[in-house]
Amino acid sequence: MLTLSGAKSAAALAARGRHFRFDWPLLALAPVLAALALSGCMPATIPVASADPADPGAKVAPLGYRSTIAPYTSLRPAAPAPWRGRNDAVTPQPKQEQ
Numbered sequence: 041m042l043t044l045s046g047a048k049s050a051a052a053l054a055a056r057g058r059h060f061r062f063d064w065p066l067l068a069l070a071p072v073l074a075a076l077a078l079s080g081c082m083p084a085t086i087p088v089a090s091a092d093p094a095d096p097g098a099k100v101a102p103l104g105y106r107s108t109i110a111p112y113t114s115l116r117p118a119a120p121a122p123w124r125g126r127n128d129a130v131t132p133q134p135k136q137e138q
Contacts, residue, residue, distance in 0.1 A: 092098065
């Protein structure tokens with residue numbers, strides 16, 4: 041792709057009658073682009089263990105259980121509070137007529 045864009049710009053400049061100017065920043069990016077292109081040839085994964093998954097004697101990590109609601113404690117009171125007194129305490133008082 042880099043070579044193609046260089047060739048296109050060279051052809052465009054030559055058509056205008058100018059000399060092709062070498063672009064040094066593109067030369068600095070060449071090793072990076074080459075490394076990226078070659079990284080596609082690397083294997084995707086590296087085998088971690090050579091144990092057979094069908095082997096019943098194969099060692100596996102221990103299985104643990106953690107409850108998702110273990111720290112929960114109920115915040116409900118044991119007996120409901122008397123609501124009549126609380127309701128009357130916050131009810132607006134009737135206006136006195138003068």
